[in-house]
Amino acid sequence: MSEKFSNLIDGRWVDAGSGKTLKSLNPANTDEVVGVVPASGKKDIDRAVKAAQDAFEGWRLMPAPKRGEILFRAAELIKNNKEELGRLVTREMGKVLPEGLGDVQEAIDMAYYMAGEGRRLSGETVPSELPDKDCKSVRVPVGVFALITPWNFPTAIPAWKLFPALISGNTVVFKPSSYTPVAATRLVGLLVEAGVPPGVVNLVHGTGDETGEYLATHPGVKGVSFTGSTAVGEKLAKVCGALDKEISCEMGGKNPIIVMDDARLDLAVEGALWGGFGTTGQRCTAASRLIVHEKVYDRFLEIFINAAKKLRLGDGLLKTTDVGPVINDSQLRKVLNYIEIGKKEGARLVLGGNRREDGDLKKGYFIEPTIFSEVAAEMRIAKEEIFGPVVSVIRAADLKDAIGIANGVDYGLSASIYTRDVNCSAEAERDLDAGIVYINAPTIGAEIQLPFGGTKKSGLGRKEAGGRGGALDMFTKWKVVYRDFSGRLQKAQIDKD
Numbered sequence: 001m002s003e004k005f006s007n008l009i010d011g012r013w014v015d016a017g018s019g020k021t022l023k024s025l026n027p028a029n030t031d032e033v034v035g036v037v038p039a040s041g042k043k044d045i046d047r048a049v050k051a052a053q054d055a056f057e058g059w060r061l062m063p064a065p066k067r068g069e070i071l072f073r074a075a076e077l078i079k080n081n082k083e084e085l086g087r088l089v090t091r092e093m094g095k096v097l098p099e100g101l102g103d104v105q106e107a108i109d110m111a112y113y114m115a116g117e118g119r120r121l122s123g124e125t126v127p128s129e130l131p132d133k134d135c136k137s138v139r140v141p142v143g144v145f146a147l148i149t150p151w152n153f154p155t156a157i158p159a160w161k162l163f164p165a166l167i168s169g170n171t172v173v174f175k176p177s178s179y180t181p182v183a184a185t186r187l188v189g190l191l192v193e194a195g196v197p198p199g200v201v202n203l204v205h206g207t208g209d210e211t212g213e214y215l216a217t218h219p220g221v222k223g224v225s226f227t228g229s230t231a232v233g234e235k236l237a238k239v240c241g242a243l244d245k246e247i248s249c250e251m252g253g254k255n256p257i258i259v260m261d262d263a264r265l266d267l268a269v270e271g272a273l274w275g276g277f278g279t280t281g282q283r284c285t286a287a288s289r290l291i292v293h294e295k296v297y298d299r300f301l302e303i304f305i306n307a308a309k310k311l312r313l314g315d316g317l318l319k320t321t322d323v324g325p326v327i328n329d330s331q332l333r334k335v336l337n338y339i340e341i342g343k344k345e346g347a348r349l350v351l352g353g354n355r356r357e358d359g360d361l362k363k364g365y366f367i368e369p370t371i372f373s374e375v376a377a378e379m380r381i382a383k384e385e386i387f388g389p390v391v392s393v394i395r396a397a398d399l400k401d402a403i404g405i406a407n408g409v410d411y412g413l414s415a416s417i418y419t420r421d422v423n424c425s426a427e428a429e430r431d432l433d434a435g436i437v438y439i440n441a442p443t444i445g446a447e448i449q450l451p452f453g454g455t456k457k458s459g460l461g462r463k464e465a466g467g468r469g470g471a472l473d474m475f476t477k478w479k480v481v482y483r484d485f486s487g488r489l490q491k492a493q494i495d496k497d
């Protein structure tokens with residue numbers, strides 16, 4: 001019997017009204033059902049939105065430091081359960097256990113960080129041009145937020161949305177990916193244990209086109225925070241924009257690492273391996289393009305291929321595994337199809353390229369770490385998001401050429417350069433068109449205390465995470481307050497002595 005999990009509506013764990021369910025499978029072994037969750041319909045979502053609307057007033061009026069105390073308790077609970085949650089992330093999503101634990105650590109970091117924001121949430125106080133009058137700006141919550149998340153960070157991405165939404169005073173209806181619903185349910189369970197009042201956090205499981213779209217466009221929802229593919233994000237942005245909803249979308253990427261001729265090649269190779277094949281290439285910030293200076297191209301490629309050959313495929317729970325499975329059958333087929341496209345486009349397949357079904361791999365979705373060399377910047381494999389363990393190595397004549405290639409795609413999430421020349425790094429920092437730039441580090445590794453998000457088709461609307469311009473701007477609106485305590489009518493811009 002597989003374990004059953006429920007929706008959370010108004011503080012109660014409930015099944016879908018229809019009784020329909022969905023199964024969550026372990027991508028390393030699809031015989032293992034990680035859990036069974038409700039397939040929610042319109043009535044379930046109506047109830048969840050109503051509960052969030054009803055809870056809004058009480059939550060909005062709770063002092064933010066008190067909301068912060070609840071988040072602090074949630075941080076402690078997640079920390080105390082880190083090992084179990086990390087293993088669950090690995091079983092449900094496939095990433096290797098150290099990364100599963102890292103996924104949970106991001107949630108812990110974000111919970112502590114946003115708990116602290118409860119004592120800040122600062123605005124501005126400025127002098128008035130008139131006597132006996134004060135002026136300030138304050139952050140106010142938006143209302144009911146729909147949070148829609150993908151499967152590749154089953155704990156971190158929900159936490160990136162839940163904690164800033166809650167500290168800001170919003171109530172939420174959260175729909176996680178139907179491929180990683182159990183990890184999401186465990187996270188929400190810990191929030192309940194931490195003392196979040198009924199109705200403040202509601203969880204509805206279901207698929208994107210049925211549950212997700214109805215939730216995002218629901219009249220009771222004031223704001224939508226979405227992370228997922230560009231196709232879905234752009235569609236939602238159009239529909240929600242027309243409905244006057246706040247919407248922010250974090251979407252796809254095609255992130256480049258530039259390797260200059262003066263770079264430390266050992267470091268660049270290590271970064272390219274982690275950036276390209278970490279999380280089986282299934283990160284929005286995965287380094288799927290390596291743009292290498294022609295003077296070091298051949299040497300870099302040789303070292304990179306030799307290092308990638310040593311990566312071992314397998315179940316992410318095993319210590320011997322470096323690269324886990326891809327998430328599901330459709331992702332498997334999509335990645336294999338891109339490998340065929342790469343071959344047809346004339347790129348040279350220099351490593352991998354196959355599905356592996358031998359021995360212990362036969363019950364999972366495993367694809368070999370794959371490298372294409374002699375990739376031209378205009379090929380589809382160099383421009384489109386593949387979201388799997390496939391890396392394209394592109395030749396560049398100089399820095400200008402490399403930056404041109406890096407910027408010549410529709411995405412702009414993260415970008416990196418390996419160089420020891422300070423002028424080169426400064427130019428790259430200035431000219432790379434991406435939301436995040438790394439110097440001498442791969443395209444992955446964002447920390448939670450600064451904003452996260454991309455340009456072009458990688459991001460629409462406000463950014464995520466902390467710092468100025470981060471998630472608090474997504475989850476609050478500015479209100480400006482003028483208070484006149486002069487006891488007479490004073491007219492700004494008109495009363496002059």
Ligand code: NAD
Binds near residue numbers: 153458
């Ligand atoms: P997806 O777009 O298929 O699904 C994301 C979420 O949206 C899921 O919960 C899904 O059920 C829901 N959804 C799907 N169709 C919907 C619709 N019509 N209306 C409302 N909701 C809908 O993406 P995915 O396959 O889960 O995730 C992979 C994608 O996410 C990649 O493109 C990756 O780059 C992107 N991603 C981006 C970031 C970022 O921060 N930029 C982070 C992680 C993943």
